[in-house]
Amino acid sequence: MNGFDADYFDGRSSRCHPVRATVEGTRLTVAGGELALEFGRDEVRVLPTVGHTPIRMALPDGGLLVASDAAAVDESLGIPAQAGLARRLESHSRAIVFALAGVVAGGWAVYLYAIPAMADRVARSIPAASEAALGPDTLAAVDAVLFTPSKLAPEVSAPIAEDFRGLVASAGLPPSTRLEFRESKVLGPNAVALPGGIVIVTDSLVGLVERRELAAVLAHELGHVHERHGARALLRGSLRALVSAAVMGDLGALASLAGSTPAWLLQASYSRDFEDEADAFALDLLRRAGRSPSDFAAALRRLGKAREIDPDSDTHSYWSTHPGLAERIRRAEEAR
Amino acid sequence: MNEVLPAGTVRHAFRFEGDAREYFGIWIVNLFLTMITLGLYSPWAKVRKKRYFYGNTWVAGANFDYHGDPVSILKGRLLAFAAFAAYTVVSEFYPRAAYGVLLAAIAASPWLIQRTLRFNAVNSSYRNLRFHFHGGLRDAAVAVWPLALWPILGLLLGADGDVPRTAWHWFALIVPGLAFAASYPRVVGALKRYSVGNAAFGDARFGIDLPYSEMYVIYIAAGIAAFLGLFAIGAVVGLVAIGSPKIGVGLFWLAYLGGIAAFLAYTRSRVANVVFGGTRMAGGVRFVSTLAAGKLAKIYFVNLLAVACTFGLAVPWAVVRTAHYRAEQLALESDGDLDDVLAAIARPVSAAGDQLGEMFDVDLSL
Incomplete structure (x- = not known):
């Protein structure tokens, strides 16, 4: 019984x-x-x-x-x-290892390839006018935390603005693309492209490089504008946050926050392909505008020296937004 | 526990019997199936997870069970995903419209809250008896309405997504924020009153005695501590960063995680203790929750570090150890034998709630 x-x-x-x-x-x-x-x-x-x-x-x-x-x-x-499929998988250690490998590989692929590809598609489908509407808001935001007004005399800034307009015309970008002069203690000699086609150049950069070198840096920033890097970075960030939230939803908002921290630290490193794209665009634009790509190499050399990085060494800081300086200089020189 | 109970009082501690290694298998299979189905499997994954956690939670010699229908959850998720995607896109590209979206979300929230609470109650069981939820839409709206003050004031004062530059800008930004902060503890308290006070186990109704002042004490203390903590962290990290930026960034990250862990642990443990402490069930059953903020903060902090360092793979371990601690700090108390009290609880005559899950019901808890 x-x-x-x-x-x-x-x-x-x-x-x-x-x-x-x-x-x-x-x-x-x-x-x-x-x-x-x-x-x-x-x-x-x-x-x-x-x-x-x-x-x-x-x-x-x-x-x-x-x-x-x-x-x-x-x-x-x-x-x-x-017993369903899930039950059968859960009770076999081999299936668990397989699932783990699948999740790790899949997560890797989604994070590095699927999300950027998706974000880029969405970014391209956003009308330029909507992105342009972002410009003033973003400018006000960065003005509040990063910048002080420029102290450049008009006879210094006017020729630079003229070079900029020339480059915008050669690049076939909309005339709404504009240049702003600012000074920044935090950023030092630097140039920044904001979503919506606003390029900011700092007084210290103007003081550091020659006029034609500055034009080469502006061409690089126009590369960011042309490739819509601002909107693409925003969308990549949002999509990554969405996916982490879905995976870590188990732990609630807590884990999503922790999950977003490494993403935030990685932000600087994933902009590297954006930098490469902008470089390639700049070298091409300089040639089309009748300028020399070597101007860009010269500008990078000067920037590297100013940042106390040896331009011929391959070491770079993880948090640097312009890594692999030597490699970039080499490419600019070979572009001749 | 060394506490001496009054004569005749019986205490039954909750117990969580889940195991991190076993749950890892369930979790990774869930994640894998969710991934290869592009997310469509996620409601089934959620049901398995809930069944694991409910089934491993024991009190007074019996465990809980979860009966949610994955298809209902799928409907809710599709809705939530669409709303979240819309909000993300709108707030990134049209910061000025964010208040409007927020207002729409708050307008829909009473319905979502009521449906979610009812779905979860009706699909939870203990000793083969279902829980029920009797809360109405009106009471849900009464509980959450102060949240609407924030976007309404924001829209009235003409605040936009801009960074404030003038005094008026600051005023337009700060007043709605203050209204939100001032009403938040009340809304949390009102939602706890709504969700617990309208719940029932079989025909035994729950009641709750929760003064809003207790909520204000918790959140004001947490707010002051967070404010002072931010200054202290800022000062220390700033000093270190002058010496070495790299150590500064690392330290900032640790302080950021620690701050989140401490804030959440403090508010959650205090709120849980107060809410359970004020909860009664018909038949004189009381709840005792003795979560310690410090202990919970330590658990959260280690969880966050482990999850961040393993790119999420430590999530199962983290949730299981948190569930262990939360369960072991919760107990049922009754005067006289709990089994006698529980045995008297029966299924309500009209068990209409049992069929509610079949209708268009949503579960929005992501």
């Missing part, structure tokens, strides 16, 4: 009846205290379990049998628990 110990819950009250379930032929009897029930063995449904939670059996009277001795239930009842 086969049997197992279980708790019986009738489904009409929350009373717990400790019972002994016994299987004889095709009959299942459930007995304990004043309780004595009998069912057909085939009428019992063994519910799917997750992990090592107790076995649950739904009875035709709406009652529930809960037993912890899975082996005894299996042996006496002989009805397999309903």
Whole structure:
């Protein structure tokens, strides 16, 4: 005679009846205290379990049998628990290792390739006018934290603005693309492209490089504008946040925040392909505008010296936004 | 626990029996299937996860069970995903419209909150009896309406996404923010009152005694501590960063995680203790929650570090250890034998709630 110990819950009250379930032929009897029930063995449904939670059996009277001795239930009842695909995968360590490998590889591919590709497609479908509307807001935001007004005399800035207009025309960019002069203690000698086609150049950069070298740096920034790097970076960031939130949703908002921190640190490094694209664009634009790509190499050399990085060495700071300086200079020189 | 209970009082501690290694298998298979189905499997994954956590949570000799229908959850998720995507795009590209989107979300929230609470209650069971939720739409709206002050004031004062430059800009930015901060503890309290006070286990209703002042005490203390903490962290990290920017960045990251862990641990543990402490069930059953903010903060901080350093693979370990701690700090108390009290609870005559899950029901908790 086969049997197992279980708790019986009738489904009409929350009373717990400790019972002994016994299987004889095709009959299942459930007995304990004043309780004595009998069912057909085939009428019992063994519910799917997750992990090592107790076995649950739904009875035709709406009652529930809960037993912890899975082996005894299996042996006496002989009805397999309903098991889905997930249950079968979870109970094989090889399947778990396979799933882990799949998730790691898939996560890698999604993070590095699928998200950028998707973000770029969306960015290209956004009308230029919508992106241009972002410009003033972004400018006000960076003005508040990064910049102070420029102290350049008009006779210094006017020729630079003229070079800029020439480059914009050669690049075939909309005339709304504009140049702003600012000074920044934080950024030092630098140039920045904002979404919506606003290029900012700092006074210290104007003081550091020659006029034609500055034009080469502006060409690089116009590369960011032309390739819509601002909007693409924004969208990549949003999509990455969405995916991390989905994966780590388990841990709630907490983990999404932690997950977003490394992403924020990586932000500087994933802009590297953007820098390469902007470089290639700049070298091409300089040639088309009748200038020399070597101006760009010269500008990079000067910037490198100003940042106390040896332009001929390959070492670069992880947080530097312009890594691999030597490589970039080499490419600019070869472009001749 | 060394606490001496009054004579006749019986205490049953909750227990979580989940295992990090076992849950890792469930979690990674869930993630894998979700990935290869481009997210469509996620409701099934959620149900498996919930069944694992419910099934491993024990009190008074029995465990819980979850019965949610993945298809209902899928409907809710598609809705939530569309809304979130719309919000993200709108707020990135049209910062001025963000208040409008926020207002629409708040207008829809009573319905979403009520549906979600009912879905979760009706699909949870203990001892083969379902939970129920009797809260109405009106009460949900009454609970959340102060949140609408924030965007309404923002729109009225003409605040836009711009960085403030004039005094008026600052005023337009700060007043709605202050209104939000001032109403937030009340809204949290009102939502707890709504969700617990309208819940039932079988025919046994839950009741809650939760003064809003307790919520204000918690959030004001947390706000002051966060403010002072930010200054202290800023000063220390700033000094270190002058010496070595790299160590400064590393330290900033650690301080950032620690700050989040401490803030969430403090508010969550205090709110949970107060809410459970004020909860009663018909038949004189009380809840006792003894979460310690410091202990929980340590758990959260280690969780965050582990999750960040493993690119998320430590999530199962983190959630299981958190569940262990939360369960072991929660207990049921009754005068006299709890089994007798529980045995008296029956299924309500009209069990209409059981069928509600079949209708258009959503579960929005992501």
